[in-house]
Amino acid sequence: MIQLSRPIPLSPFQYSVASLLQVLLLILLSACSFGPPKSVDEIISDAVRNQPEETISAETEARTAEYYIRLASESTGVQRQQHLLKAAELLYERGDIQSASSQLQHLDAAQLENVRQVQIQLLAAKIAVANGNPTQALELLPATDGLTLPQLIETRKVHADASLALGKPMQAVRARIDLERFLVADDEKAQNHAAIWHALSQVPSVDLQASAGDDADTRGWIDLARVMRNAQTDISYLQQDILDWGTRYPLHPISNAFIDRLLDDYLKDYTPAQGVAVLLPMQGRYKAASDAIRGGIISAWYNEGRSEKPVLRFYDTGDEESEFEQLYQKALMEGASYVIGPLDKSTVSRLAQQHELELPVLTLNYAENPLSSSGNLYQFGLLPEDEAAQAADMAIRNGNTRAAVLIPNSDWGRRLYTAFTRRFESLGGTVLVTQQYGADVDDYSHPLKRMLNLDDSEDRHRSLERLLGTRLEFTPYRRHDIDMLFLVATSRSARGIMPALKFHHAGDLPVFATSHVYPGTVDPAGDRDLNGLIFCDLPWTLVSDDNMKQTFDKVWSDQQTYTRLFALGVDAYHLIRNLKYLQSHEFARFSGETGNISMDENRRLHRELLWAKFRRGIPVYMEATTPVVPPDADDEPEQANRGRSAPERS
Numbered sequence: 001m002i003q004l005s006r007p008i009p010l011s012p013f014q015y016s017v018a019s020l021l022q023v024l025l026l027i028l029l030s031a032c033s034f035g036p037p038k039s040v041d042e043i044i045s046d047a048v049r050n051q052p053e054e055t056i057s058a059e060t061e062a063r064t065a066e067y068y069i070r071l072a073s074e075s076t077g078v079q080r081q082q083h084l085l086k087a088a089e090l091l092y093e094r095g096d097i098q099s100a101s102s103q104l105q106h107l108d109a110a111q112l113e114n115v116r117q118v119q120i121q122l123l124a125a126k127i128a129v130a131n132g133n134p135t136q137a138l139e140l141l142p143a144t145d146g147l148t149l150p151q152l153i154e155t156r157k158v159h160a161d162a163s164l165a166l167g168k169p170m171q172a173v174r175a176r177i178d179l180e181r182f183l184v185a186d187d188e189k190a191q192n193h194a195a196i197w198h199a200l201s202q203v204p205s206v207d208l209q210a211s212a213g214d215d216a217d218t219r220g221w222i223d224l225a226r227v228m229r230n231a232q233t234d235i236s237y238l239q240q241d242i243l244d245w246g247t248r249y250p251l252h253p254i255s256n257a258f259i260d261r262l263l264d265d266y267l268k269d270y271t272p273a274q275g276v277a278v279l280l281p282m283q284g285r286y287k288a289a290s291d292a293i294r295g296g297i298i299s300a301w302y303n304e305g306r307s308e309k310p311v312l313r314f315y316d317t318g319d320e321e322s323e324f325e326q327l328y329q330k331a332l333m334e335g336a337s338y339v340i341g342p343l344d345k346s347t348v349s350r351l352a353q354q355h356e357l358e359l360p361v362l363t364l365n366y367a368e369n370p371l372s373s374s375g376n377l378y379q380f381g382l383l384p385e386d387e388a389a390q391a392a393d394m395a396i397r398n399g400n401t402r403a404a405v406l407i408p409n410s411d412w413g414r415r416l417y418t419a420f421t422r423r424f425e426s427l428g429g430t431v432l433v434t435q436q437y438g439a440d441v442d443d444y445s446h447p448l449k450r451m452l453n454l455d456d457s458e459d460r461h462r463s464l465e466r467l468l469g470t471r472l473e474f475t476p477y478r479r480h481d482i483d484m485l486f487l488v489a490t491s492r493s494a495r496g497i498m499p500a501l502k503f504h505h506a507g508d509l510p511v512f513a514t515s516h517v518y519p520g521t522v523d524p525a526g527d528r529d530l531n532g533l534i535f536c537d538l539p540w541t542l543v544s545d546d547n548m549k550q551t552f553d554k555v556w557s558d559q560q561t562y563t564r565l566f567a568l569g570v571d572a573y574h575l576i577r578n579l580k581y582l583q584s585h586e587f588a589r590f591s592g593e594t595g596n597i598s599m600d601e602n603r604r605l606h607r608e609l610l611w612a613k614f615r616r617g618i619p620v621y622m623e624a625t626t627p628v629v630p631p632d633a634d635d636e637p638e639q640a641n642r643g644r645s646a647p648e649r650s
Contacts, residue, residue, distance in 0.1 A: 065090035069103070081111050089123060097130045118142045118151050125158045132427065134162035135399070153182050160195070167397050169202040177218050180253060193258050200225045201589040204596055204610055206543045207623055220249035228266065229591045233574045234305045235270055239263070269581035273310040276576065277331030279324060279341030280364075282316040286343055292562035293364065295555075296569020297340065299548045310337065317342060324351075332359055338576040340364070351377055362576055364568065372602050378579050380572060380605040382564055382594065384412070385419035387514035390536050390609055391486055392424035395512050400484035401429045404451055404509075406497065407488040408439040416488045416514065424486075432482050439493070444500045452506055453479040487513045487533075499529045510534065515541070515609070520563040524617035531616065536609040540567035540593040542621050543610065548593075567593040575605070 065087040072083035088103035104124060112120070121142045128137035141155055160175035176196045183189050200208075200221060208226060210219045227245055231238040242263055278297055280290040294314065301312055313334060315327040324342050331339055339361045342348060345368065351357070352367035357376035365381045372379070395403065403424060407413035413436065421431050435451035437444055448454070485506075489497055494517040501507060515537040517530065540549060541563060552566050571592035575582075582588045582599040590597040595607030612619040 065094070065096075065099075065103075072106075078111050081107055082116065085112070085116060085119060085123075089119075092123060092126060092130075097127055101127050101131075114146075115148065115151075118147060122151060122154050122158065125162075126154075129158060129161050129165060132165070134165035137162040149182065153179065156182070160199070164199055164202070167393070169199045170207055172199040173203065173221065174214075174218060177221060180217070189253070190255070190258070193254060196221060197225075197262075198587045201587055202596065202608070204539065204608075205229060205591045206539060206610070206621065216249065216251070217253060220245075220252040220254070223248065224254070228262070231266065231270075232578055232590055233300075235267075235577075236305060238266070265585065266581060269584050271337075271577055271580050273337040273576060275311040275313065275334070275336045275338075276573070277313050277315060277327075277334070277336035277339045277341075277359075279315045279317050279327050279331070279339060280343055281318055282314070283318055288559075288562065289565050290343060292556075292559070292565035293343070293569035293572070295552070296548075296566040296571075297573045298569075299551060299566075300570045300573040303548055311335070315341075328359070328361075338362065340572050340576065348379065352379075360576070360579060362572055362579065364572060366604060370602050370604060372604075375603075378575075378599070378603045378605065380568075380575065380597075382568055383606075384416055384514060384516070386606055387536050387609065388416040388419035388486075388488075389423040391512045391514060392420050392427060392429065394534070394536070394611060395424065395484050395486070395510075396427045396429055398484075398510070400510060402481060402483045403429060403431045403486055404482040404484070405431055405434045405486045405488075406447065406451060407434070407436055408493065409436040410439050413439075413488050420486050433479075437493075437497075442496055444493075444497050445504070448497075448500055448504050448506075452504055454504060482509070485509050485511045487511050487517070489513065490516050491519050491527075494533065495527070495529050498531075498533055507532075515564070518612075518619055519560060521560045522618055526617070527614060527619075528617035530614040533614045534611060534622075535613075535619075536611050537619070538564055538567055538594050538607075539610055540564065540570075542612050542619060544593060564594070571597070 068083045068087035068090065072080050072087065075083055084103055084107050088100045088107075091097075091100035091103060100123070104120065104127070107120060121140055125137040125140040128134070128140055137158060141158060142151070144152060144155060147155065156175060156179045160172040160179065163169075163175060164172040173196055176192055176199060179192060180189065183192060203225070208222055208229075210222050214222075224245055227238070227241045230241065242259065246259075278294065280294060281287065282290055282294075297312070301309060313331065313336065315331060317323045317327060324347050328339060336359060339359050341361075341364060342351075343364045345365045348363045348365045349367040349369065351361065351363070352369060352372040352374060354374045354377075357374050360376045360378065361374075362378045362380055366379045366383055395401075405417055405420065407417045417434060424431060433451055435447045437447040485501070487494065487497065494513065498511070501509065501511070511533050513533060513535040515535060517533060517535050518527075518537055518541065520541045544567075548570060552563060553560075556562065556566065571590075571594045574592065575590060575597070578590050579599075582590060582597070582605075583603065588598065589608075592607075595609045597605050597607055599605050611622045613622055614620070
């Protein structure tokens with residue numbers, strides 16, 4: 001099994017005006033001075049020649065943080081500062097981030113020599129990453145000029161970890177690959193390779209491509225990731241593909257041991273299926289949804305390259321919840337290796353309370369309670385709460401921390417509000433105002449005015465006119481303490497809300513939404529009013545152009561409403577063989593049509609989605625490195641661009 005070197009848990013950053021680390025940065029910048037810029041070779045040469053002498057013996061190095069804190073209390077001047085710094089470093093290494101940060105407060109960086117000041121900056125940056133402040137960590141990092149070799153290595157590691165936390169895994173990959181040339185020890189290289197693979201697992205497949213400036217090492221890593229992802233849907237040629245990869249990159253720094261462990265791990269945990277039982281309601285109120293899911297499963301089965309395919313059997317659960325248990329036993333007797341289904345939440349919730357299931361079951365919905373008693377139950381579906389939480393992540397990464405939330409007056413709207421708010425506030429954001437609108441209305445002026453405080457502005461205007469006894473020219477003044485809007489809406493509602501926002505002087509406000517604002521079909525004329533709206537969605541709807549997507553668009557042209565459920569069926573079929581692998585490896589991902597899929601400790605599958613922005617009525621895919629900006633002139637519709645049939649990449 002590959003042992004991945006796990007960094008301190010990362011999450012998008014929290015902002016705090018009075019942050020200790022920001023104060024520390026000012027101290028460090030005023031206390032440090034660096035010489036003229038040097039080349040990388042000069043840095044390495046100087047580092048080898050001029051390694052600083054440690055004032056603390058090797059025996060003392062092994063002592064505890066508490067020991068150094070006591071020494072600091074008995075010391076003064078430079079020696080006290082050195083003891084405090086050592087204590088802070090040891091506290092960080094054992095994962096006590098709060099205590100490490102507390103020790104830094106007592107440091108007087110100005111008393112320390114330059115090399116120690118750099119240590120403080122690096123430690124402060126690492127603490128910032130651990131505390132979920134990756135942007136702050138990048139600001140705290142020292143300049144690379146004049147660093148010792150160990151300091152240069154640590155700086156690049158922190159830069160890679162911060163990039164990963166900011167949702168820019170490909171930047172982290174390239175930073176780690178660049179770090180390789182500074183590493184000498186085999187164990188350091190092995191840890192770095194594991195970190196590269198971890199970051200690569202988070203890169204969306206659409207972004208998994210080399211740029212013109214990438215060297216052979218980078219291209220090799222990216223190509224290897226593609227090989228392994230192809231095996232997730234068809235393992236037949238994996239070993240041959242690995243051999244072919246080796247002939248293309250004979251001098252690649254990845255060790256044979258790393259490749260062997262990668263291959264062995266996947267082959268060990270990839271579980272073939274002799275028979276797959278699909279239990280869906282093929283009549284009644286869920287028939288249309290089930291037809292789409294079944295179509296996706298069958299399409300994935302037909303497009304599989306292997307010669308021997310599992311036997312697919314479909315069982316109609318109807319509308320009766322009690323039918324599932326009987327059909328499950330029948331599928332077991334007829335040789336099923338896996339079960340896909342059920343679809344309804346109540347049956348999933350009941351199954352989650354069972355202690356034993358003989359066959360692995362991949363549900364197509366989620367139980368009410370996230371905790372599951374059954375070790376063979378895996379929960380998968382298009383959970384809208386996941387999308388709301390990712391909207392919070394995206395907003396925080398973009399630097400938006402003060403939100404307004406606009407939701408329909410419905411259970412669905414309140415569920416997404418709760419998911420967004422819980423995640424947003426956990427990351428340091430604040431929801432300043434929440435406003436509901438009627439789901440069946442066409443005029444959104446009243447809720448928008450209340451949300452933007454325009455009613456107060458108009459009241460002040462009327463009062464002033466009465467006081468002066470004359471008519472006054474007036475432009476309503478909206479509230480400016482919010483820096484973003486989270487919008488929960490269908491495409492119909494969004495088409496009315498977005499132009500209303502512009503009319504009410506909020507056209508410059510970044511608006512984040514879930515996939516519900518986009519029907520899944522490009523309609524430049526119908527969606528021209530959505531320009532500037534940023535939303536998350538499936539790779540299937542934004543960038544996929546494979547055979548299965550083309551088949552769906554052709555055969556199901558009059559039922560595009562179910563396009564995402566079709567994609568759910570495609571992924572469900574491929575996921576069943578990858579469930580054990582996802583469960584056994586903490587950083588494992590399945591690159592699917594519904595997103596980059598991971599599994600939590602309760603065997604619930606979660607999707608990392610892609611992001612797009614409407615431009616000229618067309619959803620344009622945004623790479624992870626693309627900064628989110630407020631709507632601008634480019635978002636206005638242009639007649640010449642209408643009628644385009646597919647999304648374009650930004």
